[in-house]
Amino acid sequence: MTVKEIAEKLNLTAVCDEENTDREVTGCHIGDLLSLVMSKAQSGDAWITIQGNINVPAVASLTDCAMVIIAENIQLDPQALKRAESEGIPTYITEKSAFQLACEIKECL
Amino acid sequence: MAENTVKLHYNVDPDDFTVAGEASGAVKKVLKQLGFSPDVIRRVAVAMYECEINMVIHAQGGHIDVEITPEKIRMIHTDQGPGIKDIDKAMQEGFSTADEKVRELGFGAGMGHPNMKRYTDDLKITTEIGKGTVVDMTVLVK
Numbered sequence: 592m593t594v595k596e597i598a599e600k601l602n603l604t605a606v607c608d609e610e611n612t613d614r615e616v617t618g619c620h621i622g623d624l625l626s627l628v629m630s631k632a633q634s635g636d637a638w639i640t641i642q643g644n645i646n647v648p649a650v651a652s653l654t655d656c657a658m659v660i661i662a663e664n665i666q667l668d669p670q671a672l673k674r675a676e677s678e679g680i681p682t683y684i685t686e687k688s689a690f691q692l693a694c695e696i697k698e699c700l
Numbered sequence: 701m702a703e704n705t706v707k708l709h710y711n712v713d714p715d716d717f718t719v720a721g722e723a724s725g726a727v728k729k730v731l732k733q734l735g736f737s738p739d740v741i742r743r744v745a746v747a748m749y750e751c752e753i754n755m756v757i758h759a760q761g762g763h764i765d766v767e768i769t770p771e772k773i774r775m776i777h778t779d780q781g782p783g784i785k786d787i788d789k790a791m792q793e794g795f796s797t798a799d800e801k802v803r804e805l806g807f808g809a810g811m812g813h814p815n816m817k818r819y820t821d822d823l824k825i826t827t828e829i830g831k832g833t834v835v836d837m838t839v840l841v842k
Binding site: 629640649 | 721753
């Protein structure tokens with residue numbers, strides 16, 4: 592399923608979805624420690640996190656994640672939003688938990 | 701050989717997370733344009749980003765020199781920070797001296813140096829307390 596399709600199916604709120612939403616999502620990674628995410632996340636993953644700071648879009652870009660989903664209603668910092676836009680990282684927020692999101696994403700892969 | 705070398709230079713500003721990652725992001729774009737494989741690009745970008753973040757957190761910034769040839773990518777990170785007290789400890793997964801503020805930003809997991817080692821083919825750290833640190837990393841294009 593593509594980024595766009597997953598966002599619609601999971602009823603996610605888009606904060607940055609101007610680019611790259613037609614990309615296929617091929618896996619899922621949950622993580623909040625950015626160095627660990629950098630060592631474990633795979634290209635094409637939907638990355639679920641409760642971090643909303645400036646470094647999140649940078650790490651998503653470096654690891655080539657397909658999308659970022661910020662769980663538990665955590666908001667994305669304005670600086671982070673700017674960076675997500677400039678890097679073209681589809682980014683969404685939701686009130687759902689990381690566990691719930693992962694279960695729902697499993698059904699989409 | 702010399703005409704096949706691309707040299708890049710970046711300054712890393714201290715205490716500014718808004719620009720940390722700019723150098724690794726820029727190198728990533730250059731490598732993509734030059735046609736390197738996604739695996740090589742990822743290894744270079746992650747190793748560089750870890751080092752850049754360390755320079756911002758611990759060392760009041762510094763500078764990075766990158767040399768790209770068809771065979772390898774070498775990244776030399778130089779700072780005038782406090783130096784690394786115990787390199788063996790710094791290489792252990794989970795060991796970190798980062799403060800609470802840094803941890804809240806998602807860093808300080810103690811994975812920085814282990815990630816640099818994991819993603820590069822050669823890692824040399826030269827450090828002197830009170831003087832600074834040079835992290836010299838090479839990724840081979842296989």
